[in-house]
Amino acid sequence: MELIFLGTSSALPTRRRNHSAIAMKAFGEIILLDCGESTQRQMSLARLSPMKINKIFITHFHGDHFLGLPGLVQSMAFRGREKPLHVFGPIGTSQIIEYIKKLGYFSLNFPIYPHEINSGLIVDEEDYRVCCIPTEHTIPNVAYRIEEKRRPKFLKEKALELGLKPGPAFGKLQAGIPVKLGDKTIRPEEVLGRNRKGRQIVYSGDTSPCSNIIKLSHGVDVLIHESTFDKSYKNRAVETGHSTATDAAEIAKAARVKKLLLTHISTRYQDTDLLEKEAQSVFENSQLAQDLMVVEVTRSGD
Numbered sequence: 001m002e003l004i005f006l007g008t009s010s011a012l013p014t015r016r017r018n019h020s021a022i023a024m025k026a027f028g029e030i031i032l033l034d035c036g037e038s039t040q041r042q043m044s045l046a047r048l049s050p051m052k053i054n055k056i057f058i059t060h061f062h063g064d065h066f067l068g069l070p071g072l073v074q075s076m077a078f079r080g081r082e083k084p085l086h087v088f089g090p091i092g093t094s095q096i097i098e099y100i101k102k103l104g105y106f107s108l109n110f111p112i113y114p115h116e117i118n119s120g121l122i123v124d125e126e127d128y129r130v131c132c133i134p135t136e137h138t139i140p141n142v143a144y145r146i147e148e149k150r151r152p153k154f155l156k157e158k159a160l161e162l163g164l165k166p167g168p169a170f171g172k173l174q175a176g177i178p179v180k181l182g183d184k185t186i187r188p189e190e191v192l193g194r195n196r197k198g199r200q201i202v203y204s205g206d207t208s209p210c211s212n213i214i215k216l217s218h219g220v221d222v223l224i225h226e227s228t229f230d231k232s233y234k235n236r237a238v239e240t241g242h243s244t245a246t247d248a249a250e251i252a253k254a255a256r257v258k259k260l261l262l263t264h265i266s267t268r269y270q271d272t273d274l275l276e277k278e279a280q281s282v283f284e285n286s287q288l289a290q291d292l293m294v295v296e297v298t299r300s301g302d
Contacts, residue, residue: 001024001025001026001148001199001296001297001298002024002025002026002294002295002296002297003022003023003024003201003222003224003261003294003295003296003297004022004023004024004025004046004048004292004293004294005022005261005263005289005290005291005292005293005294005295006018006021006022006023006039006042006043006046006291006292007019007020007021007022007034007036007038007039007042007291008020008263008264008265008289008290008291008293009064009264009265009267010064010226010228010242010264010265010266010267011062011064011267012064012267013036013037013038013064014267016290016291017265017267017290017291018036018037018038018039018042018291019036019037019038019039019064019065019067019068020034020036020064020065020263020264021033021034021035021036021039021042021068022034022203022224022263023043023046023048024146024201025048026128026146026148026297027125027127027128027148029052029053029054029055030048030049030050030052030053030054031053031054031055031056031057031146032053032055032056032057033057033059033144033203033224034057034058034059034065034066034203034205035056035058035065035066035067035068035069035072036063036064036065036066036067036068037063037064037067037068037071038068039068039071039072040068040071040072040075042291042292045292046292046294050072050075050076050079051076051079051081053072053076053085054083054084054085054086055085055086055087055088055123055130056069056085056086056087056088057088057089057130057132057144057203058087058088058089058090058093059089059090059141059142059143059144059203059204059205059206060089060090060137060139060140060141060142060205060206061089061090061092061096061139062139062206065205065206066089066096069087069096069100070100070103070104073085073100073108073112074104074106076110077106077107077108077109077110078106080109081109081110082109082110083110084110084111084112084113085110085111085112085113086112086113086115087112087113087114087115088114088115088117088122088123088130088132089114089115089116089117089142090116090117090118090140090141090142091116091118091140092116092140093114093115093116094114094116096114097112097114100112117132117142118132118134118142119131119132119133119134119142120132126149127148127149127151128146128147128148128149128198129146129147129149130144130145130146130147131144131145131147131216132144132145132216133145133212133213133215133216134212135204135205135206135207135208135210135212135213136207136208136209136210136212136241137205137206137207137208137241137242138240138241141205141206141207142205143202143203143204143205143207143212143213143216144202144203144205145200145201145202145216145217145220146200146201146202146203147198147199147200148198148199148200149198150195150196150197150198151174151195151196151198152174152192152193152194152195152196153192153193153194153195153196154170154173154174154191154192154193155191155192155193156170158190158191159173159186159191162181162186162190162191163181163182164179164181164186164191169181169186173186173188173191173192174188174192176188196299197299198299199221199297199298199299200219200220200221200222201220201221201222201223201224201297202216202217202220202222202223202224202225202257203224204223204224204225204226204243205226206226206228206241206242206264207226207241207242207243208237208238208241208242208243208247209243209247209248209250209251213225213251213255214251214254214255217251217252217255217257218255218256219255219256219257220255220257220258221257221258221259221297221298222257222258222259222260222261222295222297223248223251223252223255223257223259223260223261224261224263224289225243225248225251225252225260225261225262225263226242226243226248226262226263226264227243227244227245227247227248227262227263227264227265227275227279227288228240228242228243228244228264228265228266229242229243229244229245229266230244230245230246230269230274230275230278231244231245231246231278233266234246242264244278245262245274245275245276245278245279245286246278246279246282248260248262248279248286249278249279249280249281249282249283249286250282250283252279252283252286253282253283258285259285259286259287260279260283260285260286260287261286261287261288261289261295262275262276262279262286262287262288262289263288263289265288272288273288275288276288
């Protein structure tokens with residue numbers, strides 16, 4: 001499971017920071033969190049294929065979080081996409097998708113399914129689930145929690161002792177499928193240990209500090225929280241429905257998350273160490289995200 005930060009700026013892009021977007025590589029697909037302008041170009045720089053995106057989760061409809069959608073959709077169409085694309089977001093998502101379908105001249109040969117959501121469980125797949133909760137911004141914004149389902153620990157050393165080699169056989173056994181090795185059959189229970197907690201991440205979108213984020217983020221492996229300002233701009237943060245680095249760190253601490261990643265950085269900051277150090281003074285395991293930064297999300301105990 002990897003998080004690739006495609007854009008970490010706030011309302012305006014800079015030479016070093018693109019508009020908001022995060023790609024999550026997991027479960028055999030790419031999950032996209034927000035889709036600011038130039039997201040598809042950032043994906044190219046990160047060597048990620050848009051064709052592997054099945055689901056896009058938009059937090060809210062300020063332009064820096066969704067205006068990359070039209071170009072991404074048209075590029076998918078140009079490449080001959082046929083499989084469906086699911087777009088999740090607050091009220092207004094269906095209307096936005098209809099606008100995108102009619103924007104300019106292009107042929108759309110795949111269905112786009114909009115899902116207008118507010119709170120609760122919104123996706124329940126074999127390997128993971130996604131839930132959301134409303135937060136406090138100047139317009140409707142939802143935060144997302146992506147949670148890997150519990151799976152037995154794969155005992156790699158045991159599998160190697162039985163004569164297996166890393167490859168497709170490992171995947172089959174982890175999926176509960178027996179594997180033939182010569183004249184013997186290796187059963188999943190021979191190489192699977194006890195169930196372990198799946199990995200969990202939360203993405204805030206734009207928000208003032210609020211109890212819903214603490215509730216959604218409780219105990220997660222990674223909290224990705226906006227950090228538009230430093231604490232000297234607290235009044236400005238309140239006025240605009242944003243958070244400071246201190247706010248984000250206090251939420252991480254209250255929610256007992258394992259790691260805090262700061263994003264959505266105001267263009268006023270050339271020296272972003274200020275924000276990172278401010279957060280670390282409250283919550284030590286804080287890191288400020290950079291464009292094209294890759295963060296591996298490991299399981300507890302890995």
